[in-house]
Amino acid sequence: MAGYIEDRWLNKRPDPATGKGDRYKVAGIPGVRARTFQTLDDAKAWLAKASSQAREGEFVDPRRGLITLSEYIDKYWLPGKPQRGKNRKNINERLNHIRPQLGALPLRDVTAAVLRKFIVHLEETVAGSYGNSICSTLASILDTAVEDKRITSNSARSKSVVFPSKKVKEKREAWAPEVVRAVLEAINPRHRIAVVLGAGCGLRQGEVFGLSAADIDFKDAQIHVHRQIQLDGNTMLYKLPKGEKTRVVPMPASVAAELRRHMREYAPLLIELPWGEADAEKTQQHALVLTNAAGNANNFKNWNVRTWKPALVAASLIPKPEPGARRGAFTESRKDGFHVLRHTYASVTLREEEDIVTLSHWLGHETPTITLEHYAHFMPQSGAKGAAAVNALLAPPTAAKTPLVLKLPQHSPALIWKQYPDKEPAARRHTKVGRSEPPPSWLGPSQVPRAENHLPKAS
Structure with missing residues (x-):
């Protein structure tokens, strides 16, 4: 394993005034700056981790993440973006929401917990779709920082960090x-x-x-x-x-x-x-x-x-x-x-x-x-049909409707026997169907036959 641990107290004692001073120095790892530690266990752990990451090409010195988010944006991220036009204007507008909340933090301190709190702030202050755009810009910045070996991972890509929904849109309002x-x-x-x-x-x-x-x-x-x-x-x-x-x-x-x-x-x-x-x-x-x-x-x-x-x-x-x-x-x-x-x-x-x-x-x-x-939502009767369907579904049951009763004209008994000529009284067979005339002498007003009395009986 590349690298070594040096006991610095063999040659250099703690500061006489403070009594402090890191004793163990880890050095000799290719591509990794030397670091000092107070305890031997910390030095050994660092040596093992740094050596492994150096071999795999994944080593990121934590000290490179001490640069603030705003400083990194200005020095390393913005120069690679369009310098003119509406795209740059949109980027600057989104950064105006990022800088006041996160700009002073070192890159390595922009954690998932910090981002979750930032997203709550966005949801309270801007529309969902715009908040999503702001978070996407921030994620792009942190992606670039990972590629530049400033941080080991992008916290904005954590499962617990959920961007505001694009689909949640403010309802458009019109003037009267x-x-x-x-x-x-x-x-x-x-x-x-x-x-x-x-x-x-x-x-x-x-x-x-x-x-x-x-x-x-x-x-x-x-x-x-x-x-x-x-x-x-x-x-x-x-x-x-x-x-x-x-x-x-x-x-x-x-x-x-x-x-x-x-x-x-x-x-x-x-x-x-x-x-x-x-x-x-x-x-x-x-x-x-x-x-x-x-x-x-x-x-x-x-x-x-x-x-x-x-x-x-x-x-x-x-x-x-x-x-x-x-x-x-x-x-x-x-x-x-x-x-x-x-x-x-x-x-x-x-x-x-x-x-x-x-x-x-x-x-x-x-x-x-x-x-x-x-x-x-501006369309006429928008939602009215759905509301009517629900009303019909939830309405209390209504009483059964009374069957319709056939009412025959009192002064046209001939209508009763039109369908049954063999049942028609002989005295009435000469009457034309449909004529309205007074009842015959053989039929008093209280003796109008009822339809059910003159229907043929079922055989």
């Missing part, structure tokens, strides 16, 4: 018509058209910002969704819509009227932006329908703080910031983000019994399954 009208009245008139396009055509925020005059077909009452505006860092750029899917959506007459009015008051402006990436050489120019007062394309961050949130405050949907609060310190509310207009569009469309496949195309979803998962 009066709320939409309140926001339309409250928002800056220049930006009113954004609310109209979101609630009236289901466009995403970036698609509203990227809509050009050439995309609007007033003749066929259609809007062509060809692009969106996105942020790459602080740089705005044109990109294809989400999923790289262009589409055509119907334009209701009310939306067309609003667009005509808006374009008369605020003429479309030609805006040139990079295409696809912030540093792309290729650019495009489009006459944008919605621009800011300075004549530029709308920046998401500025628009949300300067236009959208103040409108929500004016419509009494969120509280006004406290006096002296920093600019933009509005109450965060996911359910009242711009995307709620898209949910509202889906709700009013489904309540008018539009089919789910058509709506999926209008919204630009990848498959109708996504539309159904998000918006099935």
